[in-house]
Amino acid sequence: xxxxxxxxxHLIKEKRETATLKCYPIPRxxxxxxxxxxxxxxxxxxxxxxxxxxxxxxxxxxxxxxQQFSDYHSELNMSSLELGDSALYFCASSxxxxxxxxxxxxxxxxxx
Amino acid sequence: xxxxEQDPGPFNVPEGATVAFxxxxxxxxxxxxxxxxxxxxxxxxxxxxxxxxxxxxGRFTAQLNRASQYISLLIRDSKLSDSxxxxxxxxxxxxxxxxxxxxTVTVRA
Numbered sequence: 001x002x003x004x005x006x007x008x009x010h011l012i013k014e015k016r017e018t019a020t021l022k023c024y025p026i027p028r029x030x031x032x033x034x035x036x037x038x039x040x041x042x043x044x045x046x047x048x049x050x051x052x053x054x055x056x057x058x059x060x061x062x063x064x065x066x067q068q069f070s071d072y073h074s075e076l077n078m079s080s081l082e083l084g085d086s087a088l089y090f091c092a093s094s095x096x097x098x099x100x101x102x103x104x105x106x107x108x109x110x111x112x
Numbered sequence: 113x114x115x116x117e118q119d120p121g122p123f124n125v126p127e128g129a130t131v132a133f134x135x136x137x138x139x140x141x142x143x144x145x146x147x148x149x150x151x152x153x154x155x156x157x158x159x160x161x162x163x164x165x166x167x168x169x170g171r172f173t174a175q176l177n178r179a180s181q182y183i184s185l186l187i188r189d190s191k192l193s194d195s196x197x198x199x200x201x202x203x204x205x206x207x208x209x210x211x212x213x214x215x216t217v218t219v220r221a
Contacts, residue, residue, distance in 0.1 A: 033209075042199065044157065049116040056208050090155055101201075101209060102145060103155035 002027055004104035006091050012110045013081050021076040025093030032074040033101060034066060035090040039106045043090060049074060050096075081111045107112070115139060116202050118212035125190050132186040133215045135200030145183050146201040147174055150214065156199055160185075190219045200204055 005024040013019050025032050031050045035043035036059075045058035049068035060066075063081075068074045078085060088108055092101040118135045125201045137145075148156040160167065162183055166175035173186045183202075187194055195215065200212035 042211050045208075045211075048208075088153070099144070100158060100161055102158065105155050 002011050002092050004091055004102055006089075006104035006107050008107060009105065010108045010110075011111060014112055015081055015083060017081050017111075018077070018079045018080070019081060019109060021089055021091070022107070023074045023076070023091030023093075023104060025074070025091075026102055029093035029095050029102075030072065030079070030103075031094045031096060031099075032068055033092040033094070034074070034076050035092065035103075036062075037088045037090060037106075039087075046076070078109075083111050085109060086111045114212075115210040116200055116212040118198075118200050118215045120213060120215060121217055122216040125217070127192060127219055127221055129190050129219075130186065130188050130216055131190055132184055133217075134182045134184045134197070135202075135212050135215075136180075136182045137200075137202040137203070137210075138181070140178075140181060142202050145174075145176060145189055146149040147172075147183075147185050148199040148201055149209075150199055152197075159198070178203045187217070190217075192221060193218050195219045 007022045033048040034046040038042045046060040047066050048056045065076050070105045073099045088106045090106045092103045094101040115138050132214045147159040149159045150156040162174040171188045175184045195218050197214040197216050199214045
């Protein structure tokens with residue numbers, strides 16, 4: 001069965017650069033979530049979208065933005081990158097908000 | 113206070129042992145409860161959904177206690193491959209999912 005697809009899987013950027021992560025949800029899933037997980041930490045919720053509209057916002061920095069497109073894929077844009085942004089970024093999708101979510105394999109971002 | 117709290121462990125058990133741990137949640141109106149398993153540097157994977165009084169899937173049993181607002185996960189006949197971090201996920205306020213910090217289980221030979 002198709003799962004959540006994230007790209008790129010690994011990304012290295014320098015401080016103050018910009019990065020974009022992409023997420024393709026499971027077919028027919030209408031809700032996308034973004035999480036950030038630092039070393040030894042639980043996933044921290046960043047933002048979610050339901051039917052292409054932002055449905056909830058968590059601890060997402062103002063330097064970050066995201067959107068969900070008409071084909072339900074989502075992109076997380078991160079600007080003015082800082083060393084502390086280095087983390088594993090997960091995208092997850094569900095059918096409906098608050099239901100069982102399924103995670104992608106994650107995108108490793110390293111800021112140097 | 114976090115919406116979902118877990119004993120971080122680690123729980124270090126021998127193969128074949130039984131290990132159990134709890135997760136407490138603060139929103140009494142929560143309706144959906146999940147256990148996810150996360151291996152190091154990998155994505156969380158759904159282990160079990162817990163919707164009513166609990167359920168069992170092979171060696172894994174999840175229980176829900178609404179009165180005391182906790183769910184538990186019990187692993188019987190532990191295998192080396194059960195070593196992982198187990199994340200408790202609850203739909204909390206506004207029906208948004210909240211994660212616990214995870215319970216680490218290490219099964220030794």
